[in-house]
Amino acid sequence: MKLFWPGIAALSLIVLAAIIGTWLTPYDPAGFAVRLRFAAPTFLHPFGTDEFGRDVLSRVLSGAHLSLLIGFGAMLVSLVGGVPLGLFTAFNRGWGGTLVLRVADLLLSLPPILLGLLILAVTPPSTLKTIIAVGLVYIPIMLRLTRAVAMELLEEDFVQAARARGESAASILAREILPNAWPPIIVECGLRVTFAILLGSALSFLGLGPQPPASEWGVMIAESREFLDQAPWIGLAPGLCLCVLLVTVNLVGEGLRARLDPSHG
């Protein structure tokens, strides 16, 4: 995949648009305009207006940061949770490590969306909870990966040498294992963001994420279903933006893999 740099450029543009869109939009994203309800896309309203006469472009822009936040936030949660636990299980072969590993395997034996639903089912939904739920779904995967990488490294001569020198476990971790373990972890993170955005937007679509009037794209698509016949642009605009974001993130993720993982040319 030779589209890594175009992917990076496009992703930067999207991030920039999301940051600017949080404060600056052509119209007030929450501003009602009763006489302009269901206006088809025009020069003044490139994406048309919705059932309250709100400008769809402004809404899409002001909601862009939510999809990014959920995708990258969830990836961060799985990283912060999964990597230390993975290292722990690689080092600790006693009952503590085994217990953590068994719980991770149990979570892996659930379909991903089920775990997300379960966590979000009982408490009132919010953006932060979606991030945590999606992140929790991916912690066991990150844990397994980190453990596998660390176990392989533990057999290497330079780690054995460090052990023979009598270095502490913390020092071996920080100076021998982590610097060599990060490439596969970064690759996994890059690919994981795409899935996290997909799962997050699906949960939002089901009403378990950011709540209206937030203009998260999954929420916007869910709300647009009622008016699909008379004003399809209300759902098409956020949907197409979501597709562009997913393809872009995927390009960057695949590009990272091509660069860092020698087994994938």
Next chain:
Amino acid sequence: MTAYILRRLLGVVAVVAATTVLIFGIVHILPGNVAYAILGEFATPSAVAALEVKLGLHDPLWLQYWHWLSGLLHGDLGQSLTMDRPAGPVIAEAVGRSAILAGFAFALVAVGGIGLGVHAATHAGRPADHVLGLAQLIFIGVPDFFWAILVILVFASMLGWLPATGYSPISDGFGAWVSHLVLPVLVLAVGLIAHVSRLTRAAMLEALRSRYVLMARAKGLSERRVLWRHAAPNAMLPAITILAIDFGLLIGGVVVIETVFAIPGLGRLLVFAIEHHDLPLLQAGMLVLTTIYALANLAADLAYAALNPRIRYTASA
């Protein structure tokens, strides 16, 4: 092999047992008053107290869990709060509809994904391969709920060929049954076909580069025989693993697609239970879904073992 199957079945039982703890734990330990969640925030204290007694919420947690578990062991999945019916029959009806939906979609993914993957591999570098590669890139980037909106817009609203949403039982006529299933099955399958065909292509290319394929060709076997008797069976093994992984994604798709197309299956039922805070129904539905998933994984492993002559499971394996 029998010993292996028995051992794996025990493993499924262990996973399901552990899942009951997990589901019960998450539902009951997460912050939020269950009775308030059911009755709404404007409930009177006396109504809340009455419901708490009815649900046995004043019992210690282990006792509540024990009541639930012993009910499960007696085949009692609990009582749905919103429908005032036992959860078991409600879930059984829903599972039937979901199974039809998922079954057709899965068959389509298996046949379409593997077929297209093999085709792309044997035509590597040719236009067909490039078209498929581009399609895969796009299809993976489109969320299934957005697919649903697109196909409803095109095939129901604009062309009027198929009904937009709803479910029609087969007893109301075969034509209506099929026409209500076409769009949801297509949407469920399309993303997974992209995924499966992409990985099948890679596996098939690897098989085609192997020495046994070179040998088969050197023997002068027909290209068809080389392809389907020598290369394809070896490429099938990774394909089965991928299909098993995709079954989990399929379950996720079912939850979303049933909601969009208003099909009263298990996925729609779970979302309904969440929306209406019907916790007994939610617990039972989740448990049934996890059990199905665990059994599907077992089936994939067994198919893998049956197809791969290099793996012969023994009692000690």
